[in-house]
Amino acid sequence: MSILSGKNILLGITAGIAAYKTANLVRLFIKAGANVKVVMTPASKDFITPLTLSTLSKNPVHSSFTHDDDDNAMWNNHVELGLWADYFVIAPATANTMSKMANGTCDNLLLATYLSAKCPVYFAPAMDLDMYKHPSTLESFKLLKSFGNIMIPATSGELASGLVGEGRMAEPEDIISFIEKEIINTLPLREKKVLITAGPTYEAIDPVRFIGNHSSGKMGFEIAKAAASLGAEVILISGPTSQQVSHSLIDVKFVTSASEMYDAVHSYFKTVDIAILSAAVADYKPKNVSDIKIKKAAATFSIELEKTKDILKSLGAIKNHQFLVGFALETNNELDNAKGKLKSKNLNLIVLNSLNDQGAGFGGSTNKVTFITDTEEVIEHQLKSKTEVARDLMQQIIKQQHA
Missing domain, CATH: 3.40.50.1950 (Flavin prenyltransferase-like)
Known part of the structure; x- marks a missing residue:
């Protein structure tokens, strides 16, 4: 494109x-x-x-x-x-x-x-x-x-x-x-590099089954298009999704698991100016992955899980000049939880979605977000298309960088 x-x-x-x-x-x-x-x-x-x-x-x-x-x-x-x-x-x-x-x-x-x-x-x-x-x-x-x-x-x-x-x-x-x-x-982001993550991650249980989530990747892909429209060179790292984009300024890298996304993000992070992590990365993964399909046998079946690496926190710990943006999808105590994530992960901006808001969350074409800055300024937005939300986000980043 x-x-x-x-x-x-x-x-x-x-x-x-x-x-x-x-x-x-x-x-x-x-x-x-x-x-x-x-x-x-x-x-x-x-x-x-x-x-x-x-x-x-x-x-x-x-x-x-x-x-x-x-x-x-x-x-x-x-x-x-x-x-x-x-x-x-x-x-x-x-x-x-x-x-x-x-x-x-x-x-x-x-x-x-x-x-x-x-x-x-x-x-x-x-x-x-x-x-x-x-x-x-x-x-x-x-x-x-x-x-x-x-x-x-x-x-x-x-x-x-x-x-x-x-x-x-x-x-x-x-x-x-x-x-x-x-x-x-x-354009305001000419000669800038932007790293964006999108979509879900799939954590294998066996060669057939996985643990995943309902993320479509649409929000991250819209952010990538908004960044490119402002002149940025975009690296889009996406988990499994049906979303597609064709743009001369967007380079898409597909991954599957949280571990693969962690490695891909870290391989590019030092070279970028802005990183926006909108992917819904799994917090846990199966501790042991079977090499063969697990047969249905017992009436119950347990899977032992272990934590995945926290990509956003790992970037916050090593960031230098980068402007770092995270997403928080919450169902309760939304604002407090988002502010806590903003501080603990050393972010410049966090985007809060609540699953309690109709039209927000996974899968749809709309979203309702609140921006919280590193000075704890809270900026609420009405329900909008994800395309408009992406534009609002890029303008907020530009505004903060020039403040």
Whole structure:
């Protein structure tokens, strides 16, 4: 999954021969998981059809304020389009359009939308060599960048005129890569490493049976996605689960037992900046594990259990620069028990869930949590989706780190 997943991308297309590349650009944005809408200058339709772009984007393509052939046409709201976008990408950006952008000229829907946009604006110049080097074009580059717009540099090669030099619009794959890198460089957790544990552990009784719990791993996987969306490099260590994630910044390591999770966590802990242990790790395991399946015989059967290693406490004992977060799932004396765990395990933050709260706990898509900080500040949250809880948690960690 790309950092663009779930983002709203408004693609502006102007009248340059490189417009033919935008079909592939739309396809790549969609493949990255983005939502795409397209706004075109009227003249750009001579180079690529709105039908192609609407089919690929799965959204209507806008090129004028109203539809001239429809007496009942609704106004295409440029303000609404500008506010919808998380990122506005103008590709190709011709010398004509860039000059208008730089000077505030507003004579078509694309330019009106540009002037209304509140999001980051990327522009990918495309023109012939002489135009690219002209002082007026260079001045447009300078002005647009001074407004905070981000230029995706043109490349060198053979141009439509037959000249060879700068002016080729960057290839769609390179545009995507450029934007992803730029976004990551602006995110609050860029260059940070985050270790997250998720899911249950299974403690073997024999080759067939095990002791486990009802954890689905969903909360930990949502935390991993939230951390990656903020630019962090994530190591996700998960017990057995059906949860899946595909993201360029998330490296998933699967384990089965508490012992395996302990070893995996300790192998990475020294290299990370933040560790969030949301896994439901078994507190006890069978002392003796049978090599063969235990046959049903006696009316009763006893299993001697021994404690597993306390992963969270072991990390609290050795942490140096790491910000350490634990989870507490409680059924009684919730707040006191969570505060005790916070102190005894040397945590920076603990996330309390109560099984007494409807919609919280294992298996579901929602959770109701309370954050308790190392200064014993108690921050209660309402019932939310686990996706929202994960976002709240990451924002709380960032807030504490910058306090």
